[in-house]
Amino acid sequence: MDPGDTNSEPHRERSAFALLAGVHLKQNWRRLEAVLLQSKLLSVTVLLFIVGYCWLSFALFYRAMRFVGAFPGLGDLLVERMIFILFAFLFALLLISNLVISYSNLFRNRETNFLHCLPISPNAIFQWKFLESTVVASWAFLFLIAPLLVAYGLVEDVDWTFYPVTVFMVLMFVILPAIAGAWSAIGLARYMDRRFFQYTTLGLGVLVLVALAFWLKPDVVTDDMLETRVMLVLDRLLKNTQFSQFAFLPSYWLASGVISWSEGAISATGFFMLVMLSYGLFWGRFTMVMAGSPLYEAASAVQSRGPVASRWKWVQWLDRGKRNRSKAWSPGFLERFFGLLFWMPPDFRAVLVKDVRVFWRDTSQWGQSLLLFGLLAAYIVNLKNFSSKLNNPFWIHLISYMNLGACSLNLATLTTRFVFPQFSLEGKRLWIVGMAPIGLKKVIGIKYTLACLISMSLTGILIFMSCHMLNMPWMQIGYFTFVIAVMALTLNGLAMGLGVIYPNFKEDNPSKIVSGFGGTFCLVLSFLYIVGSIAILAVGSPWREQTVPWVVALGWGSFTVLSLGLGLIPYRIGINRLRHMEI
Amino acid sequence: MIELKGLVKQFGDLIAVDGIDLVVPRGEFFAVLGPNAAGKTTTIKMMVGLVKPTRGSAVVAGYDIQQNPLKARERLAYVPDFPFLYEKLTPLEFMRFTGQLFKIDHDRVRKEGEQLARRFHLDAFLHKPIEGLSHGTRQRVAIASALLHDPEVFVIDEPMVGLDPQHARIVKDILKERSQAGMTVFLSTHQLSVAEEMADRIGIIHQGKLIAMGTSEELRRQSGQDGALEKSFLRLTTETESAVTHP
Numbered sequence: 001m002d003p004g005d006t007n008s009e010p011h012r013e014r015s016a017f018a019l020l021a022g023v024h025l026k027q028n029w030r031r032l033e034a035v036l037l038q039s040k041l042l043s044v045t046v047l048l049f050i051v052g053y054c055w056l057s058f059a060l061f062y063r064a065m066r067f068v069g070a071f072p073g074l075g076d077l078l079v080e081r082m083i084f085i086l087f088a089f090l091f092a093l094l095l096i097s098n099l100v101i102s103y104s105n106l107f108r109n110r111e112t113n114f115l116h117c118l119p120i121s122p123n124a125i126f127q128w129k130f131l132e133s134t135v136v137a138s139w140a141f142l143f144l145i146a147p148l149l150v151a152y153g154l155v156e157d158v159d160w161t162f163y164p165v166t167v168f169m170v171l172m173f174v175i176l177p178a179i180a181g182a183w184s185a186i187g188l189a190r191y192m193d194r195r196f197f198q199y200t201t202l203g204l205g206v207l208v209l210v211a212l213a214f215w216l217k218p219d220v221v222t223d224d225m226l227e228t229r230v231m232l233v234l235d236r237l238l239k240n241t242q243f244s245q246f247a248f249l250p251s252y253w254l255a256s257g258v259i260s261w262s263e264g265a266i267s268a269t270g271f272f273m274l275v276m277l278s279y280g281l282f283w284g285r286f287t288m289v290m291a292g293s294p295l296y297e298a299a300s301a302v303q304s305r306g307p308v309a310s311r312w313k314w315v316q317w318l319d320r321g322k323r324n325r326s327k328a329w330s331p332g333f334l335e336r337f338f339g340l341l342f343w344m345p346p347d348f349r350a351v352l353v354k355d356v357r358v359f360w361r362d363t364s365q366w367g368q369s370l371l372l373f374g375l376l377a378a379y380i381v382n383l384k385n386f387s388s389k390l391n392n393p394f395w396i397h398l399i400s401y402m403n404l405g406a407c408s409l410n411l412a413t414l415t416t417r418f419v420f421p422q423f424s425l426e427g428k429r430l431w432i433v434g435m436a437p438i439g440l441k442k443v444i445g446i447k448y449t450l451a452c453l454i455s456m457s458l459t460g461i462l463i464f465m466s467c468h469m470l471n472m473p474w475m476q477i478g479y480f481t482f483v484i485a486v487m488a489l490t491l492n493g494l495a496m497g498l499g500v501i502y503p504n505f506k507e508d509n510p511s512k513i514v515s516g517f518g519g520t521f522c523l524v525l526s527f528l529y530i531v532g533s534i535a536i537l538a539v540g541s542p543w544r545e546q547t548v549p550w551v552v553a554l555g556w557g558s559f560t561v562l563s564l565g566l567g568l569i570p571y572r573i574g575i576n577r578l579r580h581m582e583i
Numbered sequence: 584m585i586e587l588k589g590l591v592k593q594f595g596d597l598i599a600v601d602g603i604d605l606v607v608p609r610g611e612f613f614a615v616l617g618p619n620a621a622g623k624t625t626t627i628k629m630m631v632g633l634v635k636p637t638r639g640s641a642v643v644a645g646y647d648i649q650q651n652p653l654k655a656r657e658r659l660a661y662v663p664d665f666p667f668l669y670e671k672l673t674p675l676e677f678m679r680f681t682g683q684l685f686k687i688d689h690d691r692v693r694k695e696g697e698q699l700a701r702r703f704h705l706d707a708f709l710h711k712p713i714e715g716l717s718h719g720t721r722q723r724v725a726i727a728s729a730l731l732h733d734p735e736v737f738v739i740d741e742p743m744v745g746l747d748p749q750h751a752r753i754v755k756d757i758l759k760e761r762s763q764a765g766m767t768v769f770l771s772t773h774q775l776s777v778a779e780e781m782a783d784r785i786g787i788i789h790q791g792k793l794i795a796m797g798t799s800e801e802l803r804r805q806s807g808q809d810g811a812l813e814k815s816f817l818r819l820t821t822e823t824e825s826a827v828t829h830p
Contacts (some may be wrong), residue, residue, distance in 0.1 A: 019683050027671035030712070114667035117631050118684050119656040296652075300635040303628065304594055506714075 058147035088244035091251035098181020123292030383469035412526035419495035421513035490567035497570025589639035601791035614782035660734035666725035718745035
């Protein structure tokens with residue numbers, strides 16, 4: 001029987017919240033059933049991936065904590081500080097995540113509009129949407145910290161009570177950014193134009209990243225200082241992380257509660273739990289009772305707002321060409337730019353120009369990429385701050401491979417998020433692109449080329465910079481840049497191929513296309529490819545202390561076969577499917 | 584009944600609806616026509632309470648939609664041009680859900696639901712997931728669900744889109760019957776023939792204003808055009824456009 005089923009029940013009045021919960025439970029159950037029915041093999045693969053991810057992240061956290069904890073005299077302090085910093089950053093990410101998801105769930109959602117027309121109070125609508133947004137925004141956080149907390153528990157050798165208490169504290173904690181995110185979304189919707197908000201947020205984001213790149217500079221430490229005043233030096237080194245111990249941050253309450261319980265300080269944990277509980281109860285109750293009316297005001301404001309940007313003088317000045325009839329039909333900047341590629345047929349160029357325009361005008365798309373690569377760039381720029389003290393080839397080597405891993409993981413996110421849904425979206429516009437004499441096969445080829453060019457440039461620059469910051473020789477810089485280029489070709493081929501094999505022509509929203517089975521499978525395969533490739537390349541690295549030529553050759557051979565197999569085979573299968581595809 | 588008093592809606596600098604006054608009495612079938620971006624959908628959105636008017640008020644079934652939204656919505660049904668339906672539910676489950684939202688007795692939901700399903704030729708689809716249904720069938724599911732609570736006021740935007748002639752006929756017949764039984768219907772459409780055939784009165788909205796209103800005969804007289812309603816519509820909307828362009 002479906003969850004939420006009411007078939008057999010005699011009639012009794014149910015609250016709107018319970019009805020909505022029942023309907024959504026039923027819908028999600030059927031989605032899950034459909035996924036399980038689609039392919040058992042793929043379901044098992046995804047399940048294994050989830051288990052594998054949890055195990056791998058647990059192992060990494062555990063080893064990292066053991067390693068840091070073994071630092072003489074400072075281990076515990078460093079582990080504690082890491083927990084504080086991690087929770088502070090996760091709190092910030094949860095806030096952003098809740099804000100974005102609440103905004104789209106409350107104001108860009110067809111169901112919400114549908115519910116506003118029914119005899120349901122705005123409070124009930126808000127309560128349901130709040131729960132939905134909180135779950136969607138927080139599941140990844142729970143998925144991320146579960147292995148961390150298990151690893152921490154094992155390192156600290158805690159008793160079993162630590163785990164249920166931690167689960168309870170984490171649940172109380174996630175409510176707080178959810179409430180803040182929901183109110184911020186309502187406030188922004190009520191008082192700020194969406195586009196203006198997007199540009200402002202992106203601008204602020206870039207500023208923060210630039211600030212981070214220059215602010216997070218550790219002090220120079222001499223060997224004498226380390227020998228005499230270790231605590232003082234440590235304080236100076238970690239001074240930029242002290243914000244994470246600000247007593248009014250919810251992440252501080254959670255981290256303090258977790259650490260206190262592991263140390264047996266039960267009353268301290270009780271205190272922090274009560275702090276979180278009281279904040280959660282007060283603001284939770286306040287929000288559940290009071291948010292309905294502002295929600296309706298904000299929803300109405302969102303539907304009533306004219307474009308703010310079009311009223312700005314400088315935007316009007318930039319758009320002057322569009323208003324001038326004689327200039328309105330003349331080629332734009334992109335047409336002129338791609339016109340320089342004179343050897344390319346005009347239909348190829350038209351698809352390229354269209355794809356770049358569509359991407360650029362969807363702020364949320366390039367905003368996410370900018371955030372991902374911006375964070376990576378900030379980290380890489382900071383590498384120079386400590387690479388001057390890094391003389392040990394082992395560490396340089398380790399960091400360079402970890403950088404390769406980080407870059408390729410970012411790349412995989414990019415290809416899964418943007419390249420995978422390309423064909424599904426094009427299928428929706430089949431009446432124009434698919435019917436044009438260019439043919440879908442060529443359209444797929446153009447998209448693949450464009451995606452490769454963009455992703456190779458971005459990741460190539462990042463890897464080049466990171467190697468350069470680590471003062472690596474040119475030979476090694478070339479090696480890593482070449483490797484990331486091969487990985488870009490493979491990951492794009494995989495995403496494009498799987499996108500054609502598992503299309504979804506019903507959805508307009510690329511993020512929903514990605515969240516389907518094909519998208520998840522693409523992400524899993526990309527992740528496995530990256531982990532496998534980095535492991536193979538690291539084992540067969542020609543710059544290890546004791547290099548065995550056949551191991552190097554085997555490493556390179558395996559990497560080549562893996563890359564060709566995962567990049568080429570799905571792409572070829574996808575192109576073959578196109579010939580017989582009925583859309 | 585519906586009563587719109589001095590309804591104004593402004594989007595930034597743009598006045599989308601500019602002072603509409605309108606009374607649609609109980610049991611009247613009122614159709615509203617207008618070119619694209621005339622302000623029809625915005626008027627409807629204010630009428631059903633999705634958007635707050637900049638000025639003026641909308642009273643539906645005796646309740647101001649801003650002052651008493653829940654009371655008004657209990658007596659109102661709204662079917663937009665692309666209605667939202669839960670894709671993974673079946674039409675039967677969706678109708679039952681709608682009935683529960685409107686707090687209708689279970690037996691009544693079953694009785695009304697069976698009748699509506701039969702009238703709208705939905706019997707064969709009642710247990711199939713909505714995601715697999717054609718656009719026309721979805722439209723019928725939406726209309727049937729909206730009629731389930733026997734609304735006093737029925738607001739519908741472009742009801743015939745995606746419907747084949749047979750099902751379009753069924754929808755027209757049911758709406759007409761309900762209207763004759765006392766339900767007030769407010770229909771927005773681009774299909775002049777539908778408006779002419781179904782409506783007791785037709786209103787033409789252009790550039791946010793209600794520029795003409797009356798029976799199809801009265802509209803012909805107002806425009807000074809005999810024959811098809813299309814001529815009157817084009818004449819009236821063109822006249823307003825020239826008046827705005829060359830005051």
